[in-house]
Amino acid sequence: MFGKFRNIVQKTTRALSYVGMAFIFPMMLLTSTDAAGRDIFSRPVRGAFEMSSLMLSIFILLGLAYAQQMKDHVRVTILIDRLPVRLSCTISIITTLLSMFIVAAMSWQGVVVAIESSSVTDMLRISQFPFRLLVTLGGILLFLEFLFDLVDEARRFVE
Amino acid sequence: MIADPVFIGILGALGVFLLIFLGMPIAFAMMFVGFVGISVLSSVDAALPVTASTMWETVSFYPYTVIPLFVIMGSFAGSSGMTTELYASFEKWTRRVPGGLAVATIGACGAFAAVSGSSVATAATMGTVALPEMERFKYDPRLSTGSIAAGGTLGFLIPPSIGFVVYGMLTEQSIGKLLISGVFPGILLMFAYAFVVVMWVKLQPGAAPMIAEPVSWKEKIRAVNGVKEPLFLFLFVIGGIYAGLFTPDEAAAVGATTLLLVAFLKRKLTWPALFKAMTESLRISAMVLMLVAGANVFSYFMALSTIPVQAANWVTSLQVSPYVIVAMILFIYLVLGCFLDAISMMVLTLPVVFPIILALHFDPLWFGVIAVLMMEAGLITPPMGLNLFTVAGVAKGISLETIIKGATPFLAAIIVVAFLLTVFPEIALYLPRMMKG
Numbered sequence: 058m059f060g061k062f063r064n065i066v067q068k069t070t071r072a073l074s075y076v077g078m079a080f081i082f083p084m085m086l087l088t089s090t091d092a093a094g095r096d097i098f099s100r101p102v103r104g105a106f107e108m109s110s111l112m113l114s115i116f117i118l119l120g121l122a123y124a125q126q127m128k129d130h131v132r133v134t135i136l137i138d139r140l141p142v143r144l145s146c147t148i149s150i151i152t153t154l155l156s157m158f159i160v161a162a163m164s165w166q167g168v169v170v171a172i173e174s175s176s177v178t179d180m181l182r183i184s185q186f187p188f189r190l191l192v193t194l195g196g197i198l199l200f201l202e203f204l205f206d207l208v209d210e211a212r213r214f215v216e
Numbered sequence: 217m218i219a220d221p222v223f224i225g226i227l228g229a230l231g232v233f234l235l236i237f238l239g240m241p242i243a244f245a246m247m248f249v250g251f252v253g254i255s256v257l258s259s260v261d262a263a264l265p266v267t268a269s270t271m272w273e274t275v276s277f278y279p280y281t282v283i284p285l286f287v288i289m290g291s292f293a294g295s296s297g298m299t300t301e302l303y304a305s306f307e308k309w310t311r312r313v314p315g316g317l318a319v320a321t322i323g324a325c326g327a328f329a330a331v332s333g334s335s336v337a338t339a340a341t342m343g344t345v346a347l348p349e350m351e352r353f354k355y356d357p358r359l360s361t362g363s364i365a366a367g368g369t370l371g372f373l374i375p376p377s378i379g380f381v382v383y384g385m386l387t388e389q390s391i392g393k394l395l396i397s398g399v400f401p402g403i404l405l406m407f408a409y410a411f412v413v414v415m416w417v418k419l420q421p422g423a424a425p426m427i428a429e430p431v432s433w434k435e436k437i438r439a440v441n442g443v444k445e446p447l448f449l450f451l452f453v454i455g456g457i458y459a460g461l462f463t464p465d466e467a468a469a470v471g472a473t474t475l476l477l478v479a480f481l482k483r484k485l486t487w488p489a490l491f492k493a494m495t496e497s498l499r500i501s502a503m504v505l506m507l508v509a510g511a512n513v514f515s516y517f518m519a520l521s522t523i524p525v526q527a528a529n530w531v532t533s534l535q536v537s538p539y540v541i542v543a544m545i546l547f548i549y550l551v552l553g554c555f556l557d558a559i560s561m562m563v564l565t566l567p568v569v570f571p572i573i574l575a576l577h578f579d580p581l582w583f584g585v586i587a588v589l590m591m592e593a594g595l596i597t598p599p600m601g602l603n604l605f606t607v608a609g610v611a612k613g614i615s616l617e618t619i620i621k622g623a624t625p626f627l628a629a630i631i632v633v634a635f636l637l638t639v640f641p642e643i644a645l646y647l648p649r650m651m652k653g
Contacts, residue, residue: 074498077498078494078495078497078498079494081284081285081288081494081497081498084281084284084285084469085285085288085469085472085473085476086469086473087469088281088285088465088466088468088469088470089466089469089470089473091466092462092463092466092469092470093470096461096462106278107278109278109281109465110276110277110278110281111276112281113275113276113277113278113280113281113284114272114275114276116284116498116501117275117501117502117505118275120498120499120501120502121502121506123498123499123502124498124499124502124503124506125241127499129499129500129502129503130241130242130243130244130503130506130507131241131242131243131503131507131557131559131560132236132239132240132241132242133236133237133239133242133555133556133600134239135237135555135599135600136237136238136239137238137239145239148238148239149239151238152235152238152239152240152245153240155235155240155244155245155248156240156241156244156245156248158248159244159247159248159251159267160244162251162264162267163247163267163268163271164268165264165268166264166265166267166268166269167268167271167272169264169265169268170265170268170269170272171268185276188276189272192268192271192272192275193268196271
C-alpha cells in the first residue's frame with residue numbers, strides 16, 4: 058500500500074520535473090531573441106523579462122522535490138556517517154522532521170501569501186497567482202520526499 | 217522583547233552550524249533557524265509568511281535565470297566534443313615542458329572553464345579525457361589526478377562562474393563586473409598551477425616521463441584550431457558582457473543557444489545528451505536557489521538580531537590592520553572549505569562577513585575574487601573536497617588518499633595567488649574598471 062503510494066508520488070514528481078525542465082528552452086530562446094532584437098534591430102521582445110521570471114519560477118519550483126529525490130540538496134554527512142547506526146538514524150529522523158516542519162510551513166503559507174497578493178506583472182499584466190501557488194505544489198511534493206526519507210530512516214533504525 | 221537580540225542571533229548561528237553538522241540539508245537548516253529566530257525576535261505571525269514569500273521572490277527573480285542557463289551552456293560544451301580537441305591541442309604545445317601532459321590538462325581545464333561555470337563538470341569531463349593519456353605515459357597517479365582536481369577548480373574562477381553569480385546576488389554587486397574581474401586572476405592561477413606541475417617534475421623527474429616523439433611546427437599550428445571554438449564563444453559571451461552588449465543573463469542565453477546550434481550542426485546532439493543537459497541544469501539550479509532562499513530567510517533573521525552591524529562596528533574598532541582581519545576571514549574559509557561546499561559556504565557566511573568587509577573599506581569586487589579563490593581551495597581540501605570525489609569517480613582504481621596527496625601541492629598556488637591579489641588588487645580590478653556603467 059505504502060509502496061504503491063510512494064511509487065505514484067515519486068513518478069508524479071519526476072513527471073512534473075520534466076515539465077519544468079522543458080521551460081529551459083523557451084527561457085533560452087526568448088532571452089536570446091530579446092537581446093538580439095534589441096542589439097541588432099532595436100526591437101526587444103515585449104515582456105520578455107517578466108515571462109522569463111515566471112518560467113524560472115516554474116522551472117525551479119517543479120524541480121525542488123526532484124532535487125531531493127536525487128539527494129541534491131547539499132548536506133554534511135561526515136559526522137553521522139561515523140556514528141553508530143541507531144544514533145545516526147535517530148539524528149537523521151530528527152533533522153528530517155525539522156525539514157518537514159519548515160517545508161510544511163512554507164507550503165501552507167504559499168496559499169496564504171498567494172491569496173493575499175493580487176499582483177500582476179508590470180507589462181503583460183499576467184496574474185502571478187497561479188505561479189505563486191506552485192510554491193505550495195512544489196512544497197507538498199518536497200514534503201512527501203522527506204516523508205519517504207523518514208520512513209527509510211525509521212526502517213534502518215528497526216533493522 | 218525578552219532577550220537581547222544579539223544573544224538570540226548568536227544562538228541561531230550556532231544552531232545552524234549544529235544542525236548542518238548533524239546532517240540536515242543546509243538550505244532547510246538555514247530556513248528553519250531563520251524562521252525560529254524571526255519568531256522569537258518578532259512574532260510567529262511575522263515569521264510564517266516570510267518562508268513562502270522569500271521562496272517566491274527567489275525563484276521568480278529574473279537575474280537568477282543566469283544559473284540554469286550557464287549550467288546548460290557548460291553541458292552543451294561538454295557534449296559537443298570540445299574537451300578532446302582542447303586537450304589534444306594543448307598537448308602539442310606543452311610536450312617539451314616537464315610534466316607536459318599535466319600542464320596540458322591544466323591548460324585545457326582553464327580553456328574549458330571559459331565556457332563552463334562548474335568546477336565539478338570541468339574536472340569530470342577533463343578527467344575522462346586526460347587521465348587515460350597520463351596513465352598511458354606512466355605518469356605518477358598523484359600528479360595526474362591532482363592536476364585534474366586542481367585544474368577543475370578553474371571552472372569556479374574563470375567566467376562564466378556560478379560562484380560569482382551567487383556572490384553578486386547576496387551582496388548586490390554587479391554580476392557582470394564580478395565575472396569580468398575573474399578573468400586575469402583565473403589566468404594567473406592557471407599559470408601558477410602549471411608552475412606547480414613543472415616544479416614537481418623538476419624535483420621528481422620520475423613522476424612524469426618525457427614523451428620522446430617531437431611535434432613539428434606544422435602540427436602545432438594546426439593544433440590551434442582546437443582552441444578556436446571555446447575561444448570564440450568566450451570572446452562572444454564574456455566579451456559581450458564586457459562591452460555592455462549583453463547582461464549576464466542574456467550572454468548565458470545567447471551562449472547556450474549558440475552551443476546548442478553548434479552541437480546540432482556537428483551532429484553531436486543526441487537525445488540522451490540533451491536530456492542529461494536539461495536534468496543537470498534543473499538539479500543544480502534547484503539546489504542552488506533553494507540554498508539562496510534558505511539563506512535569505514536566515515539573513516532576515518540575522519539583520520533583526522543586529523549582528524552584522526554590531527560585528528562590523530566591533531571589527532572596525534579593533535586596533536589591528538584590516539589585512540589581519542581579512543587574513544583571519546580567509547583562514548576561516550579555508551577551514552570551512554574542508555567541510556562545506558562553495559555555495560553553502562558563501563550563503564552561510566556572507567550575511568555577516570560582507571558588512572565587515574565594507575566597513576573595512578575593501579573593494580567588494582576584490583573580496584568577491586578572493587572569496588571565490590578560497591572556495592576553490594575548499595574544492596580540493598579533504599575530507600569534503602568535491603573535486604577530489606569527482607576525480608575519484610572518474611579515476612578507477614586510484615585511491616582517494618592518492619588524489620588528496622596529489623591535490624595538496626596545488627593549494628600553495630591558490631594561496632600565492634590570493635597573496636598576489638591582495639598586494640596588487642589591480643589584477644582583479646583593472647578589467648571591471650574599464651567597463652561602462
